[in-house]
Amino acid sequence: MFTGIITGVGRIAAIHDLGSSLDHGKRLTIEAPPGYLDDVGLGDSIALNGACMTVTTFTPAQSQFTIDISAESLDKTAGLDQHGPINLEKALRAGDRLGGHIVSGHVDGVGHVSHFAQVGESWELRILAPLGLAKYLAYKGSITINGVSLTVNQVSDQAQGCDISINLIPHTVQNTALGQLQTGSRVNLEIDTVARYVERMLSHDKPQDNA
Secondary structure (H helix, E strand, O other), X not given: OEOOOXXXXXXXXXXXXXXXXOOOOEEEXXXXXXXXXXXXXXXXXXXXXXXXXXXXXXXXXXXXXXXXXXXXXXXXXXXXXXXXXXXXXXXXXXXXXXXXOOEOOOOXXXXXXXXXXXXXXXXXXXXXXXXXXXXXXOOOOEEEEOOEEEEEEEEEEEXXXXXXXXXXXXXXXXXXXXXXXXXXXXXXXXXOHHHHHHXXXXXXXOOOOOO
C-alpha cells in the first residue's frame, strides 16, 4: 500500500534481460538517493513510477537496489524499460501519515501526455487516458500519475479517450520525475481505489430471487 507521495527520485542505471525471448522479463538496477536504502530490506516493496516492485538485492553503501520485472508487467506499464529518472515510494507503514490518497501500486492503464506547459508559477499537465478509465475520472477526484497522487482539475471525454488536466505546483515539478515529461510521453495511471469499488457496486447485477 502506498500514498502517492514520492519519497525520492532515483534512476534506472542498468537493464538486463532475464532471458532471450519476449516471454522473459528484465532485471533493473536502480540508483537511489543517498541514505534511501538505510531502512530497506530484501523483499520490501518499492513503487517505481507507480508500479509496486520487490527488492531482490540491495547495496546501501552504493545506494543501489535491483528488482525483477516480468514481461507481463513491462507490457502493462510505461518507463520501466529505459534508462533515466524514476519516482520512488516505499510501502506505507502502519502509523504513517496518509498524505496523498490510498494507492495500491497496480497500474490500471497507460496514458499519453497531450500538453505540458508552464502557466504562471505552476505547470498544466494534460493526459489522454484510455477510454476504459473514463468512468473513474472525475473533477476534483484523485489520480496517480507515475506514482504521484494528484487532483484532476478538468475532464474532457473524447472519442479516443479521456483528457484530464492536472495542475502541478513548483514543489511537485522539482521533487518528482514529472518535470521530465514531454508531449507524447507515456505515463502510468492508477485510478482512485474508492472509485473502483463504487463502480463495481453500481454495476453489479442484483441476485435473482428464486424463492
